[in-house]
Amino acid sequence: MIDRRNFTLGAAALGLGALAAPIEAKVRRKPAKMLDVLVLGAGGSGLQAAWLLEQQGLKVKVLEGRKRVGGRIATLTDQPGYPEMGFNSMADGYGRGFDAAERAGVEMVEVGARYxxxxxxxxxxxxxxxxxxxxxxxxxxPFPDALKMTLPGELVAVLVSKNNPLGDWTAWNDPANAKLDISLREFMKAQGLSDEAIRLGNDVSPYYGTTAADVSALMLEYNDGFVKAQFAAGPRSMAVKGGNIRLAEGMARLLKGDVLLGKEVIAITSSASSATVHCRDGSQFTARKVVCSLPFSTLRKVKILPGLKGVQAEAVARLPYQPLSMVFLTATSPFWDEDGLAPGMWTDGIAGNVMVQRFGSTPDEITGFIAQARGGLANQWDAMGKEAVFAAVTGAIGAMRPAAKGKLRAAEFFSWKNEGFNLGDWAYFGPGHISKYVNHMAKPAGRIHFCGEHTATGARGLEGAFESAERVALEVLGA
Ligand SMILES: Cc1cc2nc3c(=O)[nH]c(=O)nc-3n(C[C@H](O)[C@H](O)[C@H](O)COP(=O)(O)OP(=O)(O)OC[C@H]3O[C@@H](n4cnc5c(N)ncnc54)[C@H](O)[C@@H]3O)c2cc1C
Structure with a gap:
């Protein structure tokens, strides 16, 4: 707990002096009808948490830094086929996701067959x-005989799936599994893979991290369990007709309380009876509780008073976030018909993984390509900048396939590492992080409760974000 004097001193020490006087005035006045909950972030988890809390009669306001809702649900609505820069699709086991879609009034369509x-x-x-x-x-x-037919882009998933030592994937964060929290590199070595096999099968385009050395094998094993559970639920991949962003927009419309955009949170201060959230534009908001859905990559830039402690503070400061960048390309003519080769390309070069987008009225219509760079290549693209990446990607594809020369137009560049409100695609755990962080990092800290995909323990991706919203809503209601 901090008293008024300590708070003022603390705020001044943090460079929040300009904010301190108005906060004091507010504390003295005591707003007549205090908000119950301020939800920070209007991505999937924040919107879901806000809705769940409102359903229980709480007065809620959502503060979002961007000028749009959705966070990592990010559709390019001005490009053909509405390419998705973030969340792609829900698997059949996404019960919370389908429920949210129904509530939001959006139509889900099968897209798996199009991939x-x-x-x-x-x-x-x-x-x-x-x-x-x-x-x-x-x-x-360089792959072992049993994996010679496996393509480099499939290797890690296949290897982990075949050799997953995690009996019950839902117990991934049980301390009994801490022995599995080793690097993916160590895991791959134990399966007999050479350095070259690890480089090509993981490091050229890693799903998590930048090399196999900086990601926990246990995270991949947990992910494998989740993916298998999704396949067991059914074969479909479902996305929102007209772009996934409609799901977030529909969820925001369902809320009774305000969803305020352009509210970048820079500080959270708590007293014995309330918490105040300070925004970069000078505005501040007070409520009984705060639900924070900010990724740790951006939360670490927010001043929190009193501060987080111990392992939680360390996790907020250190949890790594995935570099991932994308270029959306359109083709002026079907060069793949001309050279007779498959339109999609997984490359070990500067063009990255060139994925076909078939989101026209029928799947045979190619609406564009997304070239995706992960890990080290994403960092390289980000350092080059948009125009240089456009030239390098179209140039590399044209050099490999002369029929494509001059027929590709790079339309958009999107870097999750450079997106100031994410600073990385998704959280991943380095070796040892799971045993150290997972069971501590999302615990309530005074009046602040945490949600977001990084805090999910029973699901991944958007379904994980929704799961974390349920947990946080129960936590707030029970507190
Ligand atoms: C390329 C890509 C592909 C994906 N594909 C899939 C998929 O196919 N299936 C799947 O299930 N999942 C997928 N995901 C993951 C899924 O999109 C995320 O797990 C989910 O959307 C995360 O929701 P969230 O609420 O936890 O975080 P976010 O959506 O990131 O929400 C956090 C919100 O906080 C805001 N914010 C951050 N800092 C501040 C601040 N200081 N002040 C105010 N606001 C702030 C952000 O703007 C954001 O709106 C994908 C993600 C990406 C990036």
């Missing part, structure tokens, strides 16, 4: 194309 339609993407190594069968016999294939 798989047409010729499967080819592997391009050193600028030369290989089919799966050619790759299996390729002299430079």
């Amino acid at each position: 798989r339609f047409g010729k499967p993407p080819m592997l391009w190594l050193n600028g030369k194309p290989l089919t799966r069968e050619e790759w299996a016999k390729f002299p430079g294939n």
Whole structure:
């Protein structure tokens, strides 16, 4: 607890002097009807938490830094096929997701068949194309015999799926599993993979981290369990007709309280009876409780008084976030018909993973391509900047496939690391982080409660964000 004098001193010490006087005035006046909950962040978890709390009769306000809702639900609504820069699709086991979609009044459509339609993407190594069968016999294939048919982009998922030592994936954060919290590199080495196999199968395009050395194998094992549970629930991948952003917009419309945009949170101060949230524009809001859905990557820039402690403070300061950048491309003519090769390309070069977008009226219509860079390549793209990336990606594809030369237009560049309100795509756990952080980092800290995909323990992605919203709502109601 902090008294008024200490708060003023603390705020001044933090460079919040300008904010201190108005806060004192507010504390003295005591607003007649205090808000019950301030929800920070209008992504999936924040919107879901706000709705759940309102359903229980609480008075809620949402503060969002961006000028839009949705967070990592991010559709390019001005591009053909409404390409998704963030959340793509829900699997059949997304009960909370489908429920939210129904409430929000959006129509869900099956998109999984569109991902798989047409010729499967080819592997391009050193600028030369290989089919799966050619790759299996390729002299430079460094994978063990049993995995020769596995493409580099599939390797980690296949390896973890076949050798997952985690009996019950839902118990991934049980301290009994701490022995599995080793690096993915160590795990891959134990399966007999060479350095070259690890480089090509993970480090060129890592799902988590920048190399196999900086991600926990246990995280991949948990993810594998979640994915298998989704397949067991059904085969579909569902997305929102007209763009996933409509889901977030529909969820925001359901709220009775305000969703205030452009409210970048810079500080949270708590007293014995309330918490006050300070925004960069000078505005401040007080409520009994705060639900914070901010990714730790941005929360670490927010001043919290009294401060977080111990392992929780360390996790907020250190939890790593994935570098991932994307370029959306359109084609002026179907160069893939001209050269007869598959339109999709997984490359080991500067073009990254070039994924086909088939979101026209029928799946045979190609509405564009998303070239995706992860880990080290994403960092490289970010350092190059948009125009240089556009030139490098279209140039590299044109050099590999002369039929594509001059026919690709780079329309958008999107870097999750450079998005100031995310500073990375998703949270991942480094070796040892799970045993150290997971069971402590989302605990309530005084009047602040935490949600968001990074705090989910029973689901991943958007479903995890929704799961965390349920947990936090129960926590607030029970507090
Ligand atoms: C490329 C990509 C593909 C994905 N694909 C899938 C998929 O296919 N399936 C799936 O289930 N999941 C997928 N996901 C993950 C899913 O999108 C996220 O897990 C989910 O949207 C996260 O929701 P959240 O509420 O936890 O975080 P966010 O959506 O990030 O919400 C946090 C909110 O806080 C705001 N904020 C941050 N800092 C501040 C501040 N200082 N002040 C005020 N506001 C602030 C942000 O603007 C944001 O709106 C994908 C994500 C990405 C990036």
